[in-house]
Amino acid sequence: MLAHCPKKQESSSGRCLRRLGNSLTGHRLGGTVILAALGLLSFTVTRLILMVLARGEVELAGLGWAGILFSGLVNDLVVMVYVTLPLTLWLAALPQSLFACRWHRRAMTGIFFLSLSVQIFLLLTECVFWGEFATRFNFIAIDYLVYTTEVLTNIWESYPIPWILAFVITAAALLTWGMKRSGMLTAWQNSATGWQARLPAACVHVAAVAILAFFFNNQVVILQNDNSFNAELSGNGLRSLWVAFCQNELDYNRFYLKMPLEEIGSRLRRNLSEPNSTFISDEALDIRRKIINRGPEKKWNVVVIVEESFSACFTGCLGGKNLTPNFDRLAGEGLLLTRCFATGTRTVRGLEAVTLSLPPTPGQSMLRRPGNADLFSLGSLFRKRGYTTTFVYGGYGRFDNMNAFYSANGYKILDRSSPDATPQNFSTAWGVCDGDMFQWALRSADADHASGRFFHQLIVTTSNHRPYTFPDGTIAAPQKHRSSAVRYSDYALGAYIDAAASRDWFANTLFVIVADHCHSTSGRQKLPLDKYHIPLLFYAPGRIPARSLDIVCSQIDVAPTIFGLLGWSYESQFFGYDLLNLPADWGRAPLGTFQTLGLLVAETGNLTLLDPVRKLSCEKWALTAPFSLLEAETKNDPADCIALYQGASLRHKLGLDRLYPVKLLQALVQGGIAPFRQ
Numbered sequence: 111m112l113a114h115c116p117k118k119q120e121s122s123s124g125r126c127l128r129r130l131g132n133s134l135t136g137h138r139l140g141g142t143v144i145l146a147a148l149g150l151l152s153f154t155v156t157r158l159i160l161m162v163l164a165r166g167e168v169e170l171a172g173l174g175w176a177g178i179l180f181s182g183l184v185n186d187l188v189v190m191v192y193v194t195l196p197l198t199l200w201l202a203a204l205p206q207s208l209f210a211c212r213w214h215r216r217a218m219t220g221i222f223f224l225s226l227s228v229q230i231f232l233l234l235t236e237c238v239f240w241g242e243f244a245t246r247f248n249f250i251a252i253d254y255l256v257y258t259t260e261v262l263t264n265i266w267e268s269y270p271i272p273w274i275l276a277f278v279i280t281a282a283a284l285l286t287w288g289m290k291r292s293g294m295l296t297a298w299q300n301s302a303t304g305w306q307a308r309l310p311a312a313c314v315h316v317a318a319v320a321i322l323a324f325f326f327n328n329q330v331v332i333l334q335n336d337n338s339f340n341a342e343l344s345g346n347g348l349r350s351l352w353v354a355f356c357q358n359e360l361d362y363n364r365f366y367l368k369m370p371l372e373e374i375g376s377r378l379r380r381n382l383s384e385p386n387s388t389f390i391s392d393e394a395l396d397i398r399r400k401i402i403n404r405g406p407e408k409k410w411n412v413v414v415i416v417e418e419s420f421s422a423c424f425t426g427c428l429g430g431k432n433l434t435p436n437f438d439r440l441a442g443e444g445l446l447l448t449r450c451f452a453t454g455t456r457t458v459r460g461l462e463a464v465t466l467s468l469p470p471t472p473g474q475s476m477l478r479r480p481g482n483a484d485l486f487s488l489g490s491l492f493r494k495r496g497y498t499t500t501f502v503y504g505g506y507g508r509f510d511n512m513n514a515f516y517s518a519n520g521y522k523i524l525d526r527s528s529p530d531a532t533p534q535n536f537s538t539a540w541g542v543c544d545g546d547m548f549q550w551a552l553r554s555a556d557a558d559h560a561s562g563r564f565f566h567q568l569i570v571t572t573s574n575h576r577p578y579t580f581p582d583g584t585i586a587a588p589q590k591h592r593s594s595a596v597r598y599s600d601y602a603l604g605a606y607i608d609a610a611a612s613r614d615w616f617a618n619t620l621f622v623i624v625a626d627h628c629h630s631t632s633g634r635q636k637l638p639l640d641k642y643h644i645p646l647l648f649y650a651p652g653r654i655p656a657r658s659l660d661i662v663c664s665q666i667d668v669a670p671t672i673f674g675l676l677g678w679s680y681e682s683q684f685f686g687y688d689l690l691n692l693p694a695d696w697g698r699a700p701l702g703t704f705q706t707l708g709l710l711v712a713e714t715g716n717l718t719l720l721d722p723v724r725k726l727s728c729e730k731w732a733l734t735a736p737f738s739l740l741e742a743e744t745k746n747d748p749a750d751c752i753a754l755y756q757g758a759s760l761r762h763k764l765g766l767d768r769l770y771p772v773k774l775l776q777a778l779v780q781g782g783i784a785p786f787r788q
Contacts, residue, residue: 137301139202140298141201145225149189150186152232154182160240164240167337177344178344182344191322210302223286226281232347262539266539360704363756366721367726377753377757381754382397386404387682388402395757401681403679407679411555413569414621414624414668415571420599420645421630421643421644424596428645436600437623442656443649443651445657446659448659451664452625452642452665453700453702458478463668464665465516467669467686486769487519487669498564500521500554500568502569503524503526507526521568524551536580543581547572548602551567551569555615556613578591579595603623620649620672622648623646625646628642628644636719666685666686675690685754697712698711708720715740
């Protein structure tokens with residue numbers, strides 16, 4: 111006969127935990143508790159996965175990992191307090207008779223299934239976004255939500271979406287079934303909490319939301335760490351997305367360090383002064399100046415090619431991975447700038463800098479701001495001399511407001527939707543392959559030349575972008591690899607230049623090849639110089655001697671250098687410099703994100719950083735590749751940096767960056783300028 115086996119006695123701690131669980135899930139608002147717990151678990155798992163993905167960059171030594179997890183938990187709690195409020199209000203207000211109905215129980219089970227699906231999907235999405243940008247959701251994600259056609263098509267082409275959705279739905283269904291089987295949902299759905307007990311609990315939740323809304327605003331940073339990866343990992347993806355939505359436009363005057371108007375003017379004028387320039391007036395913020403270039407003016411066609419995600423680390427001529435034999439060949443025949451830095455992290459930032467010669471003011475690029483028509487630009491000077499100006503883009507130029515901006519500033523549009531946009535042999539969500547687009551540009555140039563007109567083209571490529579696919583038979587490289595896309599883009603560029611060399615207009619044409627931004631811009635620092643290093647080449651064989659220059663510069667110097675090479679005398683409002691008219695050891699490079707603004711000074715290697723809310727920091731860098739950080743904190747005079755960004759912001763607000771300024775400063779002293787003196 112089998113001996114009787116006594117039941118294992120439950121420990122006192124186990125009984126306490128069980129009672130606590132029953133009291134929480136057995137309460138009417140237990141659904142809120144369960145949902146919040148699931149959210150916190152999902153956010154923590156996401157954070158741990160991202161920590162693994164960033165293991166080579168994040169600082170986990172000492173208590174670094176603990177700081178990330180603790181700060182992250184605080185951020186996650188804040189998000190869940192907000193997110194679960196609607197459920198709390200619903201459960202608190204619903205009568206018991208309706209709460210206990212079968213349809214309501216099924217609806218609540220469905221809500222939990224939907225919630226789990228969203229959480230699993232967000233986990234996967236954050237991992238993919240981190241892999242692409244090494245950051246939490248930011249303003250790029252906001253833009254992706256706006257331009258759904260291109261983005262959704264690109265995602266469909268880049269990832270196995272049906273399998274991903276099947277995994278998400280299956281995993282959420284299994285988890286929901288497990289929660290039902292465990293009795294967790296059943297205990298809550300069988301609860302009979304009276305209004306006297308559920309109303310005070312709901313009031314506590316509402317009060318918590320009110321307190322957080324007042325004290326925990328979008329500018330609060332919980333984890334203070336010099337390593338940007340640590341700060342990003344301690345954040346919350348949903349909260350970062352909301353902050354990006356709220357801060358997509360940043361008013362410099364409200365969020366950043368300022369200086370008196372008169373000092374801004376004197377600083378700007380001193381820094382923008384060149385040996386061959388004379389200011390037109392003495393008014394503050396009026397940076398109009400006469401540029402006098404000696405010698406005969408040259409009438410050359412000018413083609414500016416803005417290469418998508420063209421990092422210096424890809425190019426052999428700049429010490430990179432030797433993925434660009436065609437560009438390296440051209441670099442040996444042209445004027446190569448070896449220390450050029452992108453102004454930002456988006457295509458529109460690169461276009462803004464090249465077209466307008468402006469520093470990257472905070473928030474949106476000028477291409478996407480209201481009041482951006484008839485600005486003083488690269489194209490306006492060409493049209494003044496009778497040139498045709500054409501914007502050539504392989505995709506649909508409605509993306510990022512590019513067509514609207516360039517047409518409002520006098521450019522003819524040639525994009526994927528144009529009648530002349532043929533051939534279109536190969537395309538992705540972002541546009542046709544570079545080879546097809548370059549054929550459009552060649553045909554447009556041929557037509558302008560045949561009609562006896564000089565032309566300026568601004569060409570923007572798209573092939574070096576996810577899904578990293580290209581026409582078969584062009585290069586010997588596998589599809590859907592970034593390195594392969596770089597090789598194809600370089601192949602298409604070389605083929606274009608070779609085809610142009612057979613045209614009659616080639617011998618009278620200046621080509622400028624520059625990146626819009628790097629392929630990755632995240633690093634340990636807010637503005638890691640190695641992640642902003644891009645190629646810049648001025649190519650006109652037989653007319654521009656082949657050589658390289660080590661001057662520190664950026665895309666805002668493209669336009670002034672073009673007119674310097676042409677020998678033109680003109681009235682300028684550019685913030686950039688003619689790089690051939692500078693001392694070898696002198697140079698400035700403005701660079702930034704949508705909220706961090708920086709100014710790199712060549713003589714000292716100092717990088718001044720401005721952040722909201724009126725935060726200042728300074729770093730010192732070694733200005734030889736790979737551009738290592740020497741001092742994370744150093745003393746520096748921030749006045750030039752403040753004057754640059756505050757001045758550029760004020761000029762735009764006052765309409766002084768127009769092609770023909772409609773408001774003179776002296777007429778605005780009492781009206782438009784007064785608020786900015788505060």
